[in-house]
Amino acid sequence: MHPAFSVIFLTTLIGAAQGMFMALVTGQVYSMANLLAPQDSVSFYAMGSLISLILLGGGLVAAVFHLGKPSYFITRAWRGMSQWRTSWLSRELIALPAFMALVFLYGAIHYMGWTAPWFVIKDVIPVDASLLVGTLGVLMSLILFVSTAMIYASLRFLQEWHSPLTVANFIFFGLASGFTLAAAFSAWSGVDLVGFFGTWAVIFTMISAISRGFSLLRNKKIKHKSTMKTALGIRHTKITQRSMGFMGGSFNTREYFHGASDATLAAVRMFFLLAVFAVPVALLAASNAMESAYLPMLAFLVQYVGLLAERWYFFTEGKHPQNLYYQTVG
């Protein structure tokens, strides 16, 4: 498939934002259990939510450019929420603003300091508004991860994408980049959580390396169900296209082919394997040893650029069966 930068930016930005928000809530839960020192509501949780919201907003802007015309965002996109019974894209269009609202609310609660416990469970767990909203936000984040990934994983004839590994990759890439961002944010704001978030970031990066590794292997030896024989219904082993019916290209030749050479693909794959997995892990490990504030930020930047490359590569991996009809111009 032809990689669209609107979707590449959308999925990577909201993935990091979702992971970042989940990192914040994880931090809050840990500090409630007295496993971590409590953090300042305004400067840590509210600011962190703001960063997550900014990334989500960036994703939304990118999504607008995926529409046929940006004006459709105002005039028509609201209809996109209507088909949630059947369409994963529709579910994503509901989950994204719902998640944004919860992140905003979570940040607002912390900013306004409405964190007095409403009730206490078993005399140990004080439940306040931020914990409830945070939990709902984490659930909505998971729904959003699954919806985004299922847009691709549900297309059964795009066999490279039609796998639970696609969903796993989207979730773990989001968590990895989000926790790396949380570590960078902690380092930047001088909060003593770099090690905590950094450790989880490394764990999620490792898990995503394993699941992406499996999907790379799976796609390498995938056997396509559709062939020239089934595409035309002609029972012969040798079928050659002599004309696709036009000379100047069409939607079919633009949308479904990435047009990149094998060498480019191999280079991009090598780049994202290094930039998403190897380099950030090394930088996070080094930052732990050197207690540097800049290394986690660098780790996030490198990993994010790597994820852009990874998502680009993900799109080129999808081999659409319609390409069987467009092998030769004429």
Place this chain on the structure above:
Amino acid sequence: MTQLALVIDLNVCVGCHACVTSCKEWNTSGWAGSMVDQRPYDADPTGTFFNRVQTFEVGEYPNTETVHFPKSCLHCEEPPCVPVCPTGASYKREDNGVVLVDYDKCIGCKYCSWACPYGVRELDEMQKVMKKCTLCIDRITDETKPESERKPACVLACPTSARLYGDVHDPDSEASVAIRERGGYQLMPEWGTQPANHYLPRRKTRIQIFEDELERADNPLDKEHPLPAATGDTLDDVSF
């Protein structure tokens, strides 16, 4: 329930593209129009079409066969493009099974085109909405037209009658009879989309003739006296 569809006879299609041009002519000026043409007289022309004719070579020289292959929306009975649409712009008509796009609801996200294994949907680069074969819905449902003209433009244009049109759920329709009696088949059956459009395969027509059918074994001339020997020029040898 009615399921309107085309049945395309690959045995008689000569690849003349009359269906392509008549389709564009009718639809660009009708309900589904306009269908943009970009740079039509320049080096890199492109545009929206609902119907294409492709050409394939089957076999290896000298045992090859040329197959002209018209390709348009197959109006699947289980259309994978419809449930994925987030806005409900893509739909299948209840009354006649035609798969259509509501151009006023489409947001041009192209997801339906990804969900079609046949690649028969095209984004119109001017209107920025998804377009596809409508089976000439504004023609076939137009009751002011005589019955004989209530057919898709491509069917009326085909000079070799390679395109049959009818209700494939009515066992007595021309389309159903052709599918049943002439080996009609569906494209990419592996995806369970159940295309309503069918294709009729290429056929070889051979008559079997034995030696004794060419020459009478009991020729009476042979029995009574020998056949007259050929002498001199026959009428066939005279050049005018």
